[in-house]
Amino acid sequence: MGTSILEIVQTLPSLAIGITHSVGIGAPGTSRSPDSAASRPPLQCAKNLNEGRNGGMRVAIVGGGLAGLATAVELVDAGCAVEIFEARPFAGGKVGSWVDADGNHVEMGLHVFFGCYYRLFGLMEKVGAIANLRLKEHVHTFINRGGRTGELDFRFLTGAPFNGLKAFFTTSQLSAIDKLANSLALGTSPIVRGLVDLDGAMRTIRDLDRVSFADWFRSHGGNIGSLKRLWNPIAYALGFIDTEHISARCMLTIFQFFAARSEASVLRMLEGSPDTYLTQPILRYLEERGAKLHIRRRVREVQYEEIDGIPRVTKLIVAQGDIEEAIAADVYVAACDVPGIQRLLPTAWRRWSEFDNIYKLDAVPVATVQLRFDGWVTELHDAKRRQQLVTAAGIDNLLYTPDADFSCFADLALTSPGDYYREGEGSLLQLVLTPGDPFIKAKNEAIAQHVLEQVRELFPSARELNMTWYSVVKLAQSLYREAPGMDPYRPSQQTPVPNFFLAGSYTQQDYIDSMEGATLSGQQAARAILARFQPFSRDRQPATAR
Template sequence: MGNNTRSRGFTLVTAVVATMAISSCSAFMPKSTSRSSAVRSLSDTATDGFTSDGAKTQIGNDSFLNEDLMARAQNGPGVVNKEKLKIGIVGAGLAGMIAAMDLADAGHQVEMFELRPFVGGKVSSWQDKDDNHIEMGLHVFFGCYYNLFGIMKRTGGFDKNLRIKDHVHTFVNDGGKLGALDFRFPIGAPISGLAAFAATEQLGIEDKFHNAVRLGTSPIVRALVDFDGGMDMVRELDDITFTEWFTQLGGKRGSLDRMWDPIAYALGFLDCDTISARAMLTIFMLFAIRTEASVLRMLDGSPQTGLHDPIIKYLEDRDVKINLSSPCRELVHDLDPETGLPTRVRGIKIGAKNVYHEFDTVICALDVPGIKKVLPKSFRQYDMFDKIYELETVPIATVQVRFDGWVTELNDDARMMDISGDQSDGRGGGIDNLLYSADTEFSCFADLAVTSPGEYYKEGEGSLIQAVFDARATKRSQEQLVEDCIAQLHKVFPSSSKLNCTWSSVVKLGQSLYREAPGQDKFRPKQATPISNFFLAGSYTYQDYLDSMEGATRSGLMVADEVIARADGPNGLKAMSVKLQAEAKAEKESSVEKEPEKEKTLFFAAEAA
């Protein structure tokens, strides 16, 4: 496309977007800025059932724009309970570890139990025998991860362990053609977003036009003048797919295939025909309102080193005990003798020998398949627990392939083959950013030797591509996945066919994120449960963000706030625990007293018998 044609296309689409936005804003403008006391925002009702003010700040429309959440996560709970609880946490993923941070700072005795030989849950990483760092998934930090950034500042990892990327979302297409959403614009959101969509090479003029029409009539535009109203509209769209929403008023298939599908796969490993409109529009809403929301960061090295190790040190400094390779075998609990309903969790049994650990409070900080395995059958009598079994998950496969040159170096054969000298600290050839593609089976990928060189670059080696395959490919063998990954890389980077693969790894997760399909959101449980001393955490639990690192962080902070709010007082968790332990002791002593005295038998009579 020539410069004049490109300029006319940009101007036309920008004009359409601006016109639609202005007219839509006028239509959506509230007649009064005050909210009627008789009408509650959907986000207001979402806070029902939460006790702590801290948990409530993580829920509802205000939480999306609340930059103070970063300070809260950085500074800790800001309270030390009068009573000291003995707390057991099942699961040492992000949610569990972050909950442990706050609970330890609030003065409680915390012990954690993790099934795997390493922490991190779905954000885990480890080293093989040759010191290659292996991951599950590809972990990117969006600029709106306010809570997680606060945690990283609290543990000292934010400034030194994250690398900020250019404010561009890059699409790599067949033949090495690039498209982009380039948010680098003198004026921030929403203008930078309008400019990015209008100028993108990923769509033709016709698709840009229809894209502009659909986005111009979306809840995103309403949110610019009435954020509560816009977000409430988004919440009501959980029962339809993004494709259904997008095509209702002008959106076309071309936009879905070439741009929205890669983004949907990157967010939830589902295409637009499957993912909930609510899930997609929640992210776009943040991009439209906050300039920094679409800025990407990646760790300088592995998640273990850059994210988990600082948290582990923080916990160990506060005497939190982390037990690895320690699966929970049973939640030991009491039942109401009349109703048969669970009333209290007394403790947990751990490992092959079912070692019993008693606690005042138990938190299960697991993923969806984990919590389904751990919950006793009796718990499903409560609707909250029973709904968990309605949550579905998606499979993924993470493929890592290392080459003897730079795969993502475009149109420069000499640079592609140059792996001489020290090319650490991001100096290697290639694209230093997250990459999307509509022409490969991996939803998103990156050259970790460039984007996260601290532990992924090896001197004398080239690119380390990490690609995440979704359900379309996970049933294939590991060998076939590696072959397919290399072949598809050659499609989008044709010159890379001259390179050789020197190492590869495949990690499959049959059940990864919970499936962000229509109708799933209503099954997500809150952190406090009908069993007063039993709590849940994990990114699948109820919080307004997606199943992500930020979602896990939010849930960990929320469950800690809920426990802290309930710990003290005559009816608090500690008082209840002491009372029930005393009752159990008295009952045991009473049963011993009532036991009839055994008849004494003469020694010689026993011998004769």
């Protein structure tokens, strides 16, 4: 990863193969008690952020992930002065990537762009990155043990919902009995209502947050075969948990988009690494409008005062190594993940249910594995093409499987060749281990060998190929756990503290925890800020602003 062109405190060091992350993403801070605050090093300096255009708001954003970046773009467009404080040595959050000592691009997950990522596509269009997406065939492919493939083929003469009906009626992934049960469940779902009354269907879907998708599916005639062979891999890919543990709201939200809009189920992937083709274009856009990014800056504490019982944030205590700095702004945005915001919030704020409910949320572990080969693993039919290294060969798309510990995977050398195809080398499989719990404490070499064995079970024709390199990245706390009954605990972007806002895909937004959800949450946070404080006057205290 090249150095960001924004104002960056330090450049990213080389990271070794097999690096392990066991902390959350974003720029988490830590609420400090008076005793722990006293044990910190003395404050070295204090800083007031510069004003925006025409005396505009000064906004400090905690977290340089997609939610924080989306917030920043909206605010700089409105003339605000924005500075972002990111604890990691790179921006991007869970969508971040970096380059190791040998020049390998390493990611923390498999990043796939559904056609219904309208907010994210709008952001990419604005910053000049939309051309960095590679369109895939309108087919969702399943790889079963022994190399047998199954498909949801959405290609059809007409669009939604008929292309979806065709895909499910003709899929080879399910038996005839499974397809019949599947049709019964989906045919009696809110999705049908959504074809004529989308708002009404979405209200019904939100109410189904209280039950798991598996319970809902069985209650509508679905069977275990469909859950195991089709829906579990999809649930793992979406939320890193299976259908017994994921909310029906989460799954049905996606299906509603698929049924209503033909393009929603079309997949895209980036030309190369997320840092090169997504994060850096956003950072360039922000720099051109005066925004600043500070990496390796961990927010230690949120300081505030209360006037007539109304709190107002006065500064952030930000650490760079052993040096701490007080950062003062007009408005503050915490664009963290779940563990990050739980560490950042002052304990006293839990007297408000909006903040206290956040501690009822949880995050799921995940491990992402990259395996490089000396041939083309997903080339199923031609042994000569599989073993040659002159041209890439195989399946250029996202792949699902019900028969391995990784639910979804792709050959990045095919899907995203800009940074992942290498002359003289073969496939670079990126595989997401879900659930990740059994792997967080395991040794990276053991994980890589375990995954390699499962790859060879799925692709017997590739058993003669050799693994030449691997990487394992672990996140003990990744996506927010979209379990039944959790949706009411998700906070709004606007909080009881008038100049303190939240962003992050765990916050309230009409999508799931995803790149689209993160983008939407950031845009909602920015709009809440502008609605409250525009036109802005520094003479007007944020605590009493409308």
